[in-house]
Amino acid sequence: xxxxxxxxxxxxxxxxxxxxxxxxxxxxxxxxxxxxxxxxxxxxxxxxxxxxxxxxxxxxxxxxxxxxxxxxxxxxxxxxxxxxxxxxxxxxxxxxxxxxxxxxxxxxxxxxxxxxxxxxxxxxxxxxxxxxxxxxxxxxxxxxxxxxxxxxxxxxxxxxxxxxxxxxxxxxxxxxxxxxxxxxxxxxxxxxxxxxxxxxxxxxxxxxxxxxxxxxxxxxxxxxxxxxxxxxxxxxxxxxxxxxxxxxxxxxxxx
Numbered sequence: 001x002x003x004x005x006x007x008x009x010x011x012x013x014x015x016x017x018x019x020x021x022x023x024x025x026x027x028x029x030x031x032x033x034x035x036x037x038x039x040x041x042x043x044x045x046x047x048x049x050x051x052x053x054x055x056x057x058x059x060x061x062x063x064x065x066x067x068x069x070x071x072x073x074x075x076x077x078x079x080x081x082x083x084x085x086x087x088x089x090x091x092x093x094x095x096x097x098x099x100x101x102x103x104x105x106x107x108x109x110x111x112x113x114x115x116x117x118x119x120x121x122x123x124x125x126x127x128x129x130x131x132x133x134x135x136x137x138x139x140x141x142x143x144x145x146x147x148x149x150x151x152x153x154x155x156x157x158x159x160x161x162x163x164x165x166x167x168x169x170x171x172x173x174x175x176x177x178x179x180x181x182x183x184x185x186x187x188x189x190x191x192x193x194x195x196x197x198x199x200x201x202x203x204x205x206x207x208x209x210x211x212x213x214x215x216x217x218x219x220x221x222x223x224x225x226x227x228x229x230x231x232x233x234x235x236x237x238x239x240x241x242x243x244x245x246x247x248x249x250x251x252x253x254x255x
Contacts, residue, residue, distance in 0.1 A: 001026045001119050003049040004041070006064075007080065008056050010031035015103060016051055016080060024112040032198055035059025039067065047095070049076040054086055062086060076115060078148065092163045092224045094242050114173050120188050122172070144156050146232060150197045152178055152185040159185070165204065167216045168239055169194055171209040181234045206230065206249060207242040214252065 003026050004119060007013040013031060020026050026049065032038045036058040038050070050068070054061035060164040067075050070221070076096040080088070080103075090098045096118070097111045150166070154160045161180065170177045178185040178194070187194050195203065195211055204209050219231040221238075227246050230239040241249050 001048045001116065002046075003027065004030045004032060004038070004047050005051045005053060006032045006035070006038055006056060006061065007051070007053045009053075012053070012080070012101060012103075016108075019103065019105065019108045020087075020112065023109040024116055026112065026116065035061070035064040038064060041103050042068070042071075046073065047075050049078060049115060051078050051080050052079040054079060054083060057068075062089060062093075065090070065095065069093050076118070078111065078115070089224060092240070092243065094225060094244070117174055148199075153187060154183065154185050163198055164213075164215070165201075166198070167213050167235055168211065168237065169211040173205070179235070179237070204245075204249065204252060206245050207240050208240050212239050217253075220253065220255070 001024075003020065005013055005020075005028055008015065013033075017028050018033075019027055029047065030041065032041065034057050039059070050059045052065060056064075059067075061081070065079070068074060068077065077090075077093070078096050079090050079098045079099070080101065082101040084100065085137045087098050096115060097105065098156065099111060147169055148163055149160055150163055152161045165180045167179050167181065169179070169187075170193055174188075174190075176187045176189055176191045178187055191205075191209065191211060195205055197210070202214060203211050204214055212232075216232045216234075217230050218233040221229040221231060223229045223240070225243055227243050228241040228249065230241060232239065
């Protein structure tokens, strides 16, 4: 897994490099202190993750991340900044994390662990699955996407649940949290894997970390950069629609 660090303060850059090398197997390949130089680099080379300061010359970190978010192949972005006020915008850009300076070593270590796990998961999911890649005898264990029921897990029990009772699902590190009106369930799988259990006509992956039951939406609220926040019936949770999903969401909801 390769990374670049975009930071114009040498002490902060060196500290972050040390923490990345100490707490992960991520290889830091390049350093930049200017946003335009990063864009030029990405036109010719790929990287897996960008540790990105916001206050940098030429093109600030937010504008740079906004540009990168339009790429077909997007690296993970971890903002590293002294400014708290950009966190909401960073979330909208689907940043992997938002780290405040001065760095907290335990916080960095935990983020790096999640980052490596996410990379392994997403890399595996990008590979096409064929019948030949499924162990013999397990072909019949593939879940049916249009099933009206799904098995949810809680306290070592398996709860057979009607998909109509599911409000939304949330990616949380190596598991997926699934919410009904009354309960929270923990599924030992990625949110992409959990999506494969749900009917496409009813559930929509509105964000890298969220899948929502379209029939449970009570209110669609305009938000940053022409995106939306979804409010659900019976629950207080607000679900974001990321910019990359807005067009599809508008088509589905006839907006």
